Amino acid sequence: MSFLISRLCFIGLIATLAACQSESVADKTWTHSDQGLFTASLSNDASLALVASTEGPAKLINTLSNKTLHQWQHTDANDGIIATAISANKKFAITAEKNSLALWQIDNGKIIGLWDFPNITDLAISFDGKRALIAMENNQAYYFDLYHGKIIRTFNHTGVVNSVALSKNGQFALTGGNDHHAKLWSLKTGELTQQWSHSFKIYKVALSDDGKYAMSNASLGKTRLWDTQTGDQLSELPMRYMTVTAGVFSPDSNSLLTGRPNQRIDLWDVKSGQLMRTWLPKKHMLWRPKTAAIIALGFSKKGHYFLSESSSGSAHQWSLSNK
Numbered sequence: 001m002s003f004l005i006s007r008l009c010f011i012g013l014i015a016t017l018a019a020c021q022s023e024s025v026a027d028k029t030w031t032h033s034d035q036g037l038f039t040a041s042l043s044n045d046a047s048l049a050l051v052a053s054t055e056g057p058a059k060l061i062n063t064l065s066n067k068t069l070h071q072w073q074h075t076d077a078n079d080g081i082i083a084t085a086i087s088a089n090k091k092f093a094i095t096a097e098k099n100s101l102a103l104w105q106i107d108n109g110k111i112i113g114l115w116d117f118p119n120i121t122d123l124a125i126s127f128d129g130k131r132a133l134i135a136m137e138n139n140q141a142y143y144f145d146l147y148h149g150k151i152i153r154t155f156n157h158t159g160v161v162n163s164v165a166l167s168k169n170g171q172f173a174l175t176g177g178n179d180h181h182a183k184l185w186s187l188k189t190g191e192l193t194q195q196w197s198h199s200f201k202i203y204k205v206a207l208s209d210d211g212k213y214a215m216s217n218a219s220l221g222k223t224r225l226w227d228t229q230t231g232d233q234l235s236e237l238p239m240r241y242m243t244v245t246a247g248v249f250s251p252d253s254n255s256l257l258t259g260r261p262n263q264r265i266d267l268w269d270v271k272s273g274q275l276m277r278t279w280l281p282k283k284h285m286l287w288r289p290k291t292a293a294i295i296a297l298g299f300s301k302k303g304h305y306f307l308s309e310s311s312s313g314s315a316h317q318w319s320l321s322n323k
Contacts (some may be wrong), residue, residue: 004046013047017129021221024279027305029298030066031314032059039081041311042298044168044209050095051283051310052081060106063307063315070109074102080131085125085132092129094146096120101134104148114145124166124173133173134163139176142153153190156285157181163273167211170308172228177204182216184228194231198222206256207296208249212214215256217244225256227269239266245293251303259294263310281310 032040032054040051042063052058055071058081073081075097083096092112093104098120100173103113118197119137131152134142141161155161159178172193175180178201184194188204198218206215213234217223223237223244237258246259255276256268265279292312299306309318 004265005170016157024278024281024318026281027226028317029317030063030255030317032061032309032314036292036313037081037251037295037309038309040296041084041086042296042307042309043086043090044298044300046305046307047301048086048090049307049315050084050086050093051296051309052084053313054080057081058084060093060104060109063269063317069106070104072102072104072109072111074111074114075100083120083123083139085123087125087129088127089129092121092125092146094132096123096134096289101132101144102205103129103132111218115144115149117142119152121160121162122164124164125165125170127170133164133166133175135164135175137161139177139179141173143173143190147241153187155183155185155192158182159201162202163215165205165207167207171209171211172207174199174205174216176205176216178202180218182214184214194226194228194229196224196226196233198224203317204247206247206249208270209251210253213249213250213253215244215247217242217247217258219243223258225273234271235269236322237266237268237273238275246295246308247295248297248299251301257297257306258300259297259308261293263294263295263312265297265308267320279308280312281316 035053038054044063047060057071060070079097081095086093101115123137124133132144137160139157141155142151157177157179161177163176173185182196200218200221204220214226220241225234244258267277292310296309
């Protein structure tokens with residue numbers, strides 16, 4: 001989850017959109033940090049959360065019991081965890097400080113590897129936890145072998161890479177940068193297979209588990225959904241000036257959840273771009289701080305509910321039923 005999220009929490013004009021929306025009641029609510037969160041990620045089935053405040057270690061939390069399983073800090077300097085990711089098989093996790101990357105074993109909490117990488121901006125991890133995609137300020141993203149400690153592929157932009165994603169089927173990497181481009185890469189060959197342009201810098205990208213669909217969002221710009229095979233645009237979400245601070249496709253790839261800097265969560269139909277449903281926490285949940293952003297979203301294994309993490313330090317469980 002990119003450290004750039006913190007820069008968006010001041011956006012007033014996005015917050016004004018919330019006034020027109022009905023407040024929602026979460027099924028469950030937890031506090032994962034009294035100080036607020038800088039970054040967060042959820043496992044593929046939302047049963048684990050990996051969160052970090054602006055100072056201190058990252059915490060791995062079992063969301064079913066709300067118990068902290070491990071606390072991780074990988075440098076003595078403790079510069080703060082700025083990005084996290086959990087492998088879909090729930091065996092491994094990665095955390096990044098500004099200039100270092102660490103791999104952790106989830107069952108016993110032990111560190112497996114630690115590497116120096118200057119100016120990391122975002123992270124993604126493969127399904128089996130063997131490889132990572134690392135976004136950098138040096139205009140590159142690295143596909144990195146976590147077991148052998150070597151760079152397998154380098155994906156180039158002409159601006160800072162802000163957001164990265166990996167398809168769970170191991171076929172694609174998606175990168176988005178300040179050069180206004182989202183780029184889809186073949187992990188097998190390293191070749192650029194698709195490239196999509198926006199009018200502003202790319203802030204957030206996402207891939208469906210099956211690798212069929214991609215999302216690209218431009219900061220305060222358009223959010224578009226793409227067919228990764230043909231490169232065709234499937235839809236453009238009908239909302240102006242929408243910055244997406246979190247985005248995840250449903251397990252069946254038919255819908256997309258997006259989070260915003262004002263804690264609003266939207267559910268979209270992928271192929272039509274139609275808004276299907278919106279959730280917004282009640283005002284009494286927004287005491288810390290009022291401009292908290294949604295920084296992580298995750299569907300449950302069967303897709304009956306989803307979890308959200310916000311920069312205020314609050315986590316919520318939301319029902320997807322139409323009751």
